[in-house]
Amino acid sequence: MSIISIINQKGGVAKTTTAVNLAYEWSALGKKVLLIDLDPQASATKSVFGDLEFDYTSYDVVTHNASVKQSVQHSERFGIDVIPGEIMLSGIDIKLAAQFGREKYLKRSLMAVKSKYDAIIIDCSPTLGLLTVNALIASDEIVIPICPEYFSLKGIELILDTINNIRAGLGHTIKIKGIVITRYKGRKVIESVIDRVEKTYGLKVFSDYIPDNIAVEEAHHQHLPVRKHCPESKAAEAYKNLARALWR
């Protein structure tokens, strides 16, 4: 069992798309998956459930107002369990600031259900605050989605700094599973950057690039995984292959 955070401190890099489609693909492989939406914008929740509202969300789980069991919703379409997100998550820093063990609230909540799942995926907020620190402290590994438009070594250094700060100040070591290229438009220019990332930082860049494909956007609106919405699309094939590569 592994807890994996999908993280990038830049927005618009297809974090949510990657999180929901990975969750679906692993479920399709027969794995029991829990997806936690930890972004105040709740994009993963909207992608899976549309505009449904829930009594308990990840806000309640992080603040220990409700248990994971009370907060979990099942999605038949995706074949996964989901802890929905909500806008209240934006106030977590103020809510937890003075609390003892504030950085481990999520980790402690997940201890009760860890053994029930093959994988727990956390869709992180793009901002760096207590919410993201809670996600990282709860995680064993991270996956970094990056789209070519924002592909910069500086962005990767920011994430590596955060991981190093977590290790130095909070004593938690997180494995970087690798970088996923999203919204790929076949630009040759990124090949040299990928080469530098692999050589400079020793990070794995997954070879299954997720193409910039209309099927991804349509799938969000249909509240379906890409492979169910448009099984023949290149994006569906890419997520299927990426999920298999990530599971190894």
Add this chain to the structure above:
Amino acid sequence: MANKMNPLFQDSTVSSGANIRTQFELKKVFLTENEKMFLSLFDQREKKFIELKCLDHKTGTYSCSVWLKHKQEIGYQFFVKSDTEIKGVSEFKKGMAMYTILEVWQPDINISLLKELALEVASSPESAFIEEADGPNPTGEDFIENLIEKWGL
């Protein structure tokens, strides 16, 4: 640059001055057969020397652990020693005791600097050369943290 710690990355379960095991990790170290890497650590009371052990030959990562007081100010540098002489020393740095301190080996081979350090090492009492921290916290100060981990209190 001022010695600042982002409060976001500070362990709220450990009070300032509590015992924590600090791991020093030094990268890009490639030693010959008769060389050893040491940490020279000044923790306001005394100077200690601890040998670093190889963690990963491929990346040249060496490390050692030592019990320190959380957020305590420390000074440290690394040096390579053969049987007969000190062959290189890193810049002296100041910092605060945290769980991990990561550095990259960048030796200075200034002869007078090396001689000065060699004299200091030679004149230090045997008690200054300590073994790396192993086992549980000797003071049991991490008791509350252990309870939280175990029972989710």
